[in-house]
Amino acid sequence: MKTYSKILSLLCVPILGSFFGCGEKPGEEGADSQASFAYVTNGVDPFWDLCAAGVRIAEKEFGVNCEVLMPPKGVVDQKRMMETLLAKGIDGIAVSPVDAENQTPFLDEVAENTILITNDSDAPKSKRLVFIGTNNYKAGRALGGLVKKALPEGGEVMLFVGRLEQLNARQRRQGVIDELLGRPVQSLEQVKYDPVDATNLTTEGSKYTILDTRTDNFDKARAKSNAEDAIAKYKDLKCMVGLFAYNSPSCIDAIKEAGKLGTIKICGFDEQDALLQAITDGHAYGTISQQPWEYGYESIKMLKKILEGTQPENTYQEVSFLEVTQGNIGEFWAKKKEMAELGKSE
Amino acid sequence: MSSDSGLLLEVKDLKKSFPGVLALKGVSLTLGKGEVISLIGENGAGKSTLMKILAGVQPADSGDYYIDGQKVDFKNVREAMDLGIALIHQELNLAANLDLASNIFLGREPGSKGFINEQKLHTEATRHLKRVGLNLPSETIAGSLPIGKQQLVEIAKALSCNARVLIMDEPTSSLSQKETETLFEVVKGLRDEGISVIYISHRLGEVKELSDRVTVFRDGENAGELAKDEINHDNMVRLMVGRELSEFYDREIHKPGDCVLKASNVVSPTYPEVPVSIEVRAGEIVGIAGLVGAGRTELLQTFFGVTPSLGGELEVQGVRFSPRSPADAVHAGLALAPEDRKHHGLVLPMTVRENASLPSLERDQNMGILDHSKEKEIANVAVEQMKIKTPSIEQAARFLSGGNQQKIVLGKWLAMNPKLLMLDEPTRGIDIGAKREIYKLMEKLAGKGIAILFVSSEMEEVLGMADRVYVMHEGGISGELQKNQMSEESIMQLATGGSLEA
Amino acid sequence: MKKNVFGIFGLLVTVFVITAIADPNFLSAYNMQNTAKWSSLYGVMSIGVAFVIITGGIDLSIGSVVGLVAVVLSFFTKIQGLDPIVAIGLTLLMSVLIGLIHGLLITKAKLQPFVVTLCGLLIYRSLSRWLTDNQSLGPVPLEGDLGFENLEQILMLDFLFSGQIPIGDFFKLPTPALFLLVLAIAGSVFLRKTIWGRYLYALGNNEDGARYSGIDTDRMKIVAYVLCSFFAGIAGILFAFELGSVQPAQTGEFYELFAIAAAVLGGCSLRGGEGSILGVIIAAAVIRIIFNSINMVGISTHLEFGILGVVILLGVIGDEMLKKKMAERQVAASEKLAAELSEKSKNNENLD
Known part of the structure; x- marks a missing residue:
């Protein structure tokens, strides 16, 4: 039914279309007695739909109501959405801040008005009660570990990421670098970062060189051309590492078109289908999945607990991540499909 | 009164050129204390250019100025004003929602430390208003006054700066008869106070009434001087056009053919309450005279579909015609050489060729593909027929003089073989040579049976070229004059709302 | 006109040489292929916006149209299982309709192009997201999709729109470059050889002047906006196949700015009336x-x-200086002629 109405309105593109459909979103009536929470993402991505799946499971399990909001335009939209939530009145918010450092005052303001927890990416200096998420530094190190297994002989490695303003991106990147260069494990509270534009990072005794980190500002065409440019520039490139979900599929495309499947290894993060397919086919080595559904589930569980008066013991609750390689790909993909179905918007 | 105390202002050998145009080729001018001189000449003779230079609006390329016998130099309006020269603009420059006192002292408010001394402001303003015969409270809002009074306020403003030379550029072009008379009283009063006036006008009757002396410009040069007792219509025209009038406007009367354009109660949006009816026959040259703002341009634009008519009926050669756009009018065989040549007549950055062929492209296309050879042919024919002076047909129109630009406009319409050619101020800003060619062309086209309808503010042009004239006043036709009824007086009478019998 | 392209061509050579010296890998066949491909993808959009800019208008909705077309195409081929040729036809029809609506709003409702297309930018982007529930999707169906039965046909289209044709042993020509070539030639012919192209330049330079010459300026403006959206539509299809995955919220975002930048750098004036496809x-x-x-x-x-x-700033400054020089030369020619003429005839016939 829904699809049918979409095709109809598509024919009335573009003016009429925007009027239809807007009213179709389910209202929040009948939610008076239930606690109402909001789950605010840092952008728009299928990753967040997987998280939403966890939210939906938790909603049922704990008898609460939760809105999932995806701000399309970074900090500004995120702020606008959260302000609206506060204005409406909300029992608690779980958020993935776009720019933790600079949003701190605003997050504090939110925390004064409702229960605020962070997930996925933390804002450690804010008054949020708890952070639920992957230890991105640790996950980065795990990803570095995958690279090591993919390239036991060592070689040149290139990193690709959407943007490095985000804490999780920086931590992840540092984890990969530290692991590959055999540096000691840093504590998450005080990670020391290599400069964002550092090139040819290596240390004595390390078999690995991290050539560069290229950013694309979430433009998929840019991501792909970045990968292509790296292939053109570095003849001895051995491995491409995508730190954001869409980065590794872009690398896969570029490598495939350059006819270098197998020559250049790929390690990714998260669980886009193209990457999972490549792992199945043996074209990519593996990925680190943060099991996004756990984020949603744990966040709502935590909000409910706090609302009922139980303060969290720690300010940090780790969600475990999962290494996915050819060995466990089948099982993982099935789980993901199930979650994706459940988490679809609306 | 007289200039026996020596010359107040003297200008020697002033030259000024614009891209492609030598506007002033070394002109001289003298002005005595308390003297009213008129500066006359055809459009494009260089009067306005000289006045702008004198008022400091534009710099001259070369030339000397003397005030009270002293050589002086000024670079901008402020410095010219300090020397006592003030220009009363054709377009009034009052701030419409400020009061009169504020307007008069705008930028020179009396007071100290940024505070305005309101009392002084108003007493001073009232004094200057009295000098120009305005007994109005100085708190009156400028925009609420009729045009004639605003003009007087401008003069008061100039006087408040201790102006000794007032330059008035076509001050009466939008004034009623009564307002004009008042203005003349004021000017004569100022002359008696010892203030000198340079008066620029096309209205030779006014010039005769007001001037102590007349200086004539032609084509950027001095064409002659007329002392008070030599000032008469014939002398002035002779000096302006450089030959006898009959020679300049070389007209033959053709026997008018069928009616080409017939307008019955047509209503233009500018004057929605005044319907207009006129007709133009094949081979006829019909003039439309009237004051600026009488609705002449709007009428032509309505015929041409620029602003659709709100009522009434139009017929072209007996066929009902209601143009929604110029494209419709062009298809019906109408052509318009608009008043604003630079904005409406031409696409200035485009070449002579591209401009000349623009309306014909549609006719000469082959499945949308341009016919380059036809295009060149049209341009070459236009250059040849109209004697367009251009280095090549690939020259951008913007680099040509006004006269040559107007010839391109005419050339592009001739390529369309129009039934009716409408011309709005066809010779404004054009040198005398080009002007004559345009008159010859109008005559030639009429001879071929094309109907011609032209709007002109130049009395000589109307009298010289039209077989018949409609005079407009406030949007309506106030009278129609046959060739033998036409005179400057009869036209002015109708143009200012009077009737012929009265 | 030809001289205008000179400057930008010089810039191209400069950037090319500097990069080639900095890293010889730049010249590798692989890298050249990629550069040709991306240049073509963005070039197609830029040609489209050039038509609008030549009329003195602007189109800010290009990026969103690219996104919407990519999304709708994928939606048709992958999820709806529509015949892929029909799907492409419908999406292009949609882009034409979008341009038509822009043109009508601008000419008939007399709205400003900036406002109309800015609203378009917002509307089409949100339509893309709403239509797909914001899920990424690609034009090529996977097993289980309704469109899977048309896979073979779609793969052929995939090759057509994002394939590579080997030329010699080393170089493979990306198919988008062929699209660019065809569209550029068509665009150039339209602008330079047809009356409509002339009308676009005329109305861009002086809309009233063109209208007073009997040109239906409204219709020509509508044509320009239709062409712009149509080219954006083609670019959308090319991007969809090239990327293989379309993100409704992001695909095409800000591309209008690249397109406008290319048009301006290539010699189009935002005041209208200037510019060439080659540039x-x-x-x-x-x-x-x-x-x-x-x-x-x-x-x-x-x-x-x-x-x-x-x-871009340097390019535009250089272009402006070049234009000034050429204008000076034309003025000099006029003045020389005026001088000659007034020499020749000392009677009243001389030039003013």
């Missing part, structure tokens, strides 16, 4: 090479927009 294409290539060059030379990606901005 615009070269400029699109310059912009892509700058991005490529930033990666090849290893400059921080954070600086890329700054570098692009500076290059």
Whole structure:
């Protein structure tokens, strides 16, 4: 039914279309007695739909109501959405801040008005009660570990990421670098970062060189051309590492078109289908999945607990991540499909 | 009164050129204390250019100025004003929602430390208003006054700066008869106070009434001087056009053919309450005279579909015609050489060729593909027929003089073989040579049976070229004059709302 | 006109040579292929917007149209299982309709192009997201999709729109370059050889002047907006196949700015009436090479927009100076003629 109405309105593109459909979103009536929470993402991505799946499971399990909001335009939209939530009145918010450092005052303001927890990416200096998420530094190190297994002989490695303003991106990147260069494990509270534009990072005794980190500002065409440019520039490139979900599929495309499947290894993060397919086919080595559904589930569980008066013991609750390689790909993909179905918007 | 105390202002050998145009080729001018001189000449003779230079609006390329016998130099309006020269603009420059006192002292408010001394402001303003015969409270809002009074306020403003030379550029072009008379009283009063006036006008009757002396410009040069007792219509025209009038406007009367354009109660949006009816026959040259703002341009634009008519009926050669756009009018065989040549007549950055062929492209296309050879042919024919002076047909129109630009406009319409050619101020800003060619062309086209309808503010042009004239006043036709009824007086009478019998 | 392309061509050569010296890998067949491909993808959009800019208008909705077309196409081929040829026809029809609506709003409702297309930018973007529930999707169906039965046909289209044709042993010509070539020639012919092209220039230089010459300026403006959206539609299809995955919220975002930048750098004036397809294409290539060059030379990606901005600024300044020189030459010619004529005839016939 829904699809049918979409095709109809598509024919009335573009003016009429925007009027239809807007009213179709389910209202929040009948939610008076239930606690109402909001789950605010840092952008728009299928990753967040997987998280939403966890939210939906938790909603049922704990008898609460939760809105999932995806701000399309970074900090500004995120702020606008959260302000609206506060204005409406909300029992608690779980958020993935776009720019933790600079949003701190605003997050504090939110925390004064409702229960605020962070997930996925933390804002450690804010008054949020708890952070639920992957230890991105640790996950980065795990990803570095995958690279090591993919390239036991060592070689040149290139990193690709959407943007490095985000804490999780920086931590992840540092984890990969530290692991590959055999540096000691840093504590998450005080990670020391290599400069964002550092090139040819290596240390004595390390078999690995991290050539560069290229950013694309979430433009998929840019991501792909970045990968292509790296292939053109570095003849001895051995491995491409995508730190954001869409980065590794872009690398896969570029490598495939350059006819270098197998020559250049790929390690990714998260669980886009193209990457999972490549792992199945043996074209990519593996990925680190943060099991996004756990984020949603744990966040709502935590909000409910706090609302009922139980303060969290720690300010940090780790969600475990999962290494996915050819060995466990089948099982993982099935789980993901199930979650994706459940988490679809609306 | 007289200039026996020596010359107040003297200008020697002033030259000024614009891209492609030598506007002033070394002109001289003298002005005595308390003297009213008129500066006359055809459009494009260089009067306005000289006045702008004198008022400091534009710099001259070369030339000397003397005030009270002293050589002086000024670079901008402020410095010219300090020397006592003030220009009363054709377009009034009052701030419409400020009061009169504020307007008069705008930028020179009396007071100290940024505070305005309101009392002084108003007493001073009232004094200057009295000098120009305005007994109005100085708190009156400028925009609420009729045009004639605003003009007087401008003069008061100039006087408040201790102006000794007032330059008035076509001050009466939008004034009623009564307002004009008042203005003349004021000017004569100022002359008696010892203030000198340079008066620029096309209205030779006014010039005769007001001037102590007349200086004539032609084509950027001095064409002659007329002392008070030599000032008469014939002398002035002779000096302006450089030959006898009959020679300049070389007209033959053709026997008018069928009616080409017939307008019955047509209503233009500018004057929605005044319907207009006129007709133009094949081979006829019909003039439309009237004051600026009488609705002449709007009428032509309505015929041409620029602003659709709100009522009434139009017929072209007996066929009902209601143009929604110029494209419709062009298809019906109408052509318009608009008043604003630079904005409406031409696409200035485009070449002579591209401009000349623009309306014909549609006719000469082959499945949308341009016919380059036809295009060149049209341009070459236009250059040849109209004697367009251009280095090549690939020259951008913007680099040509006004006269040559107007010839391109005419050339592009001739390529369309129009039934009716409408011309709005066809010779404004054009040198005398080009002007004559345009008159010859109008005559030639009429001879071929094309109907011609032209709007002109130049009395000589109307009298010289039209077989018949409609005079407009406030949007309506106030009278129609046959060739033998036409005179400057009869036209002015109708143009200012009077009737012929009265 | 030809001289205008000179400047931008010089810039192209400069950027090209500098990058080639900084990293010889730049010249590798593989890298050239990629550069040609991306230049073509962005070039197609830029040609489209050039039509609108030549009329003195602007189209800010290009990026969103690219996104919407990519999304709708994928939606049709993958999810609806529509015949892929029909799907392409419908999406292109949609882009034409979008342009038509822009044109009508601008000419008949007398709205400003900036406002109309800005609203378009917002509307089409949100339509893309709403239509797909914001899920990424690609034009090529996977097993289980309704469109899977048309897979073979779609793969052929995939080759048509994002394939490579080997030329010699080393170089493979990306098919988007062929699209660019065909569209550029068609666009050039339209602008230079047809009356409508002339009308676009005329109305861009002086809309009233063109209207008073009997040109239906409203209709020509509508044509320009239709062409612009149509080209954006073609670009949308090319991007959809090239990327293989379309993100409703992001695909095409900000592309209007690249397109407008290329048009301006290529010699179009935002005041209208100027510009050539060749210049615009070269400029699109310059912009892509700058991005490529930033990666090849290893400059921080954070600086890329700054570098692009500076290059465009310099290009436009240089262009402006060149135009001034040419205008001076024309004035000199006119003055020389005036002088000659007034020498010749000392009677009243001389030029003013």
